[in-house]
Amino acid sequence: MGKSVLVLVGDEYEDLEVHYPRLRLREAGHWPVVAAAAAGTVYRGKHGYPCTSDRALHRIDPDAFAGIVLPGGWMPDKLRRDPRVLELVRAFDRSNRLVASICHGGWICISAGVVRGRRYTGSIGISDDLKNAGATWIDEPVVVDGHHVSSRGPEDLPDFCGALLKALEAG
Numbered sequence: 001m002g003k004s005v006l007v008l009v010g011d012e013y014e015d016l017e018v019h020y021p022r023l024r025l026r027e028a029g030h031w032p033v034v035a036a037a038a039a040g041t042v043y044r045g046k047h048g049y050p051c052t053s054d055r056a057l058h059r060i061d062p063d064a065f066a067g068i069v070l071p072g073g074w075m076p077d078k079l080r081r082d083p084r085v086l087e088l089v090r091a092f093d094r095s096n097r098l099v100a101s102i103c104h105g106g107w108i109c110i111s112a113g114v115v116r117g118r119r120y121t122g123s124i125g126i127s128d129d130l131k132n133a134g135a136t137w138i139d140e141p142v143v144v145d146g147h148h149v150s151s152r153g154p155e156d157l158p159d160f161c162g163a164l165l166k167a168l169e170a171g
Contacts, residue, residue, distance in 0.1 A: 002029040003066035003168055005098070008085065008108075009036045009053055014073035015045035016154045017102050021069050024161040030168065032069075035060050037082075046073050057084050062091040066168055067098025070105030072123060072153065077104070080111035089114060093147075098171060100149040100164040102156070106130055109148075119145040121152050147171060 005025055009018055018034075025032040036043060036053035043051050062068075068088060070076065079085045089112035092099050101109050106122035107129065109115050116134030121143040130137045141156040142149065142163045149167055151160035 002031055004031045004033055004064060005067050005069060005168070006060065006062075006065045006088070007032050007034050007069045008057075008071065008075075008079060009034050009043050009051050010075040010079050011043050012074040012078075013043065013045050013051065013071050014075075014103055014154065015047045015049040016157060017071035017073065017105070018045065018051055019049065020154075020157045021071070021100075021102075021161055021164065024165065028165050028168075030066075033065070057082065057088070060084075060088060062088050062095075065092075065097070066171060067100060067147075067164070068092045069164065070099070070101040070108045072101075072103025072105045074104070076107040080108045086112040096147045096171070098147055098149065098164060098167050100160070100167070102151040102160050103153045106150060109150075110135075114148075118148055119143050120148070120150045122150055123153055 022032040039056040093114040103123045110133040120135040127137045142159040
């Protein structure tokens, strides 16, 4: 049975890290819901691809979703400053539901305070940030630690999506 999964978006997201997981989730029978600062807004990725948000972040009830996907790009540096985004991530973490981050998406997890004591990967550019936040950084295509799934970047999307789909099936 399909599950609703939240996918965050904002200006300068990494194009593939939003669109590829959305398509894989739909192929697997799940319902990706794109959330951003405003509903119905078109956001542009780093490479120019548009993505229209389905819902506004302030209208999200985390209990209605099986997990959250945190794409990379420059977007996470802005979203991690939003208290509502951080509380959403904390809510998924507290309830042991999927928290999936790729590339710079791990910045949001760092700011939410949910990486300490966990094994994580992400862009090499945030490896020191992850370590300083108390995570054990591992340079692998995908790292699964409980309900957390993390990957390094676009080249790892097949592994990332496979692991997040497996986590959804298990959870």
